[in-house]
């Protein structure tokens with residue numbers, strides 16, 4: 001096999017660990033505006049990047065990180081280079097704003113990007129993005145490229161020209177051997193992205209960072225949306241909480257037990 | 267698009283009990299409501315090596331027709347074998363709506379199917395309904411980890427959705443419905459084999475299954491370590507419940523990752539859910555907010571979990587949990 005080529009798809013999202021109160025819902029504009037929430041790499045995409053770096057450590061090769069959008073934050077996406085990716089491609093165009101692109105449209109752009117890069121052996125995505133929570137783009141992309149896809153990967157190695165994937169099940173684990181090229185969607189069990197040192201960040205400045213626009217991909221029309229956002233609302237399901245109080249922990253503990261009994265909860 | 271008609275449910279069987287899965291039953295009742303609204307048919311399709319029983323049960327639960335793709339080669343899920351069956355069926359019967367429960371299998375299958383049918387899919391919906399004109403499906407789905415609720419409409423056909431499942435999903439009781447079972451031809455010459463499962467390890471958890479438990483006792487990062495979880499295990503045992511956790515204890519290896527409750531863990535809806543040392547992130551709440559009663563113990567009075575709880579104690583769980591467990595034990599013994 002020639003040099004292993006790995007592509008990791010990274011999406012920038014508002015920090016999903018921000019407090020609930022930071023998420024402002026603008027129903028009129030049908031938009032979520034997180035207040036004071038900085039963008040980050042979508043957490044499962046960080047897991048995917050980590051898996052890519054481990055594959056390269058073991059088998060050699062090149063890791064290319066790709067992100068599609070408009071108004072991409074270079075500071076956020078550069079993290080991929082600092083962590084160890086060999087190059088970063090920002091596919092950025094006003095036409096690629098999430099207002100225009102749905103999952104399907106994103107996949108058309110990603111597929112074009114990957115074709116322009118030259119067919120990789122392995123493509124990694126997160127199991128689902130922290131904003132859409134869809135879990136669709138990876139599988140769509142594999143279908144668009146006509147390659148095999150294995151979901152919920154927590155580890156992978158190459159054996160005899162095939163990829164051996166450890167796949168998380170609801171009640172355990174399975175090992176899947178798949179032909180390459182293959183796309184894997186990666187889950188948190190793959191492990192956290194490695195630590196990044198100041199030196200890593202400095203070194204990353206010398207790595208290639210490319211900007212591609214719609215025209216560079218030969219895309220002159222925005223793909224039609226298949227999915228329309230009709231409404232956006234804040235979830236309203238708060239309950240009224242009865243706080244059990246008392247003079248000592250023993251007393252509150254006892255009171256809670258009595259209360260749950262008397263209210264026929266337990 | 268107007269030639270598309272009817273609702274199709276892609277069903278799963280409960281592999282332990284060899285019956286129609288509870289999650290599928292829930293989706294059948296959702297499908298029935300939509301089909302009635304449209305005055306159209308409700309069908310279900312089952313793929314596997316032995317799926318006649320669940321197919322017949324789906325008819326008793328309200329389906330007008332159950333399609334059966336039965337063959338030895340289909341006993342294990344393989345997208346390369348399952349997809350052609352579903353693609354052919356969809357192209358033949360042209361359903362308006364295609365639904366499935368949001369299980370691990372369907373999360374893998376539905377996006378692939380949607381792409382092949384040249385349409386889109388909304389995953390993990392908590393509600394689906396027809397729009398005013400009765401022509402399109404409106405699909406409600408939590409996004410941003412549950413911080414917002416989106417309603418989507420799909421401009422292509424069929425309209426596809428996976429429906430969030432949990433034990434609380436009300437399944438239609440079996441009624442004496444009449445319908446027909448239709449066997450599909452299975453092309454057994456398919457020798458794709460682009461992927462193969464070579465090994466499978468099932469992790470056995472002792473005691474009551476998390477998704478089926480009436481009581482779930484969950485701990486979070488605030489539990490501080492493996493030792494603290496022993497208290498929670500004890501409480502779970504006394505109440506004949508199951509142990510759960512938020513994500514950090516799983517990531518940190520304090521408990522098995524199979525215990526994770528939430529958006530990317532298990533969805534539960536027990537009678538009583540204890541959240542101990544859990545702050546109440548939307549990603550965690552997603553997995554448990556449908557519980558009938560939620561009890562929170564947290565030392566931070568401003569923790570988000572209290573907004574979603576019915577009963578709360580503000581305090582250190584190390585101090586309040588032991589007396590609570592003692593008293594609970596006593597009260598329960600007194601009952602019998």
Ligand SMILES: Cc1cc2nc3c(=O)[nH]c(=O)nc-3n(C[C@H](O)[C@H](O)[C@H](O)COP(=O)(O)OP(=O)(O)OC[C@H]3O[C@@H](n4cnc5c(N)ncnc54)[C@H](O)[C@@H]3O)c2cc1C
Nearest residue numbers: 486487488512513528529530531543544545550565566583
């Ligand atoms: C895409 C995505 C998916 C995710 N999926 C899930 C998921 O499925 N499930 C999930 O749970 N999370 C999930 N998360 C993580 C989630 O965002 C939160 O990080 C996580 O739920 C926080 O867990 P926690 O409440 O245990 O920890 P923390 O938020 O750290 O809260 C710990 C709490 O313990 C309290 N505490 C500390 N000590 C004590 C004590 N001695 N006594 C009592 N209380 C104490 C503190 O006051 C605090 O409120 C996901 C995140 C992302 C981005």
Ligand SMILES: Nc1ncnc2c1ncn2[C@@H]1O[C@H](COP(=O)(O)O)[C@@H](O)[C@H]1O
Nearest residue numbers: 009010068125126128129134135136137
């Ligand atoms: N705009 C994007 N650019 C790069 N990768 C993306 C983009 N959108 C989605 N992905 C990848 O696809 C995965 C699943 O996204 P989703 O289907 O939206 O949940 C993400 O975890 C990313 O790895």
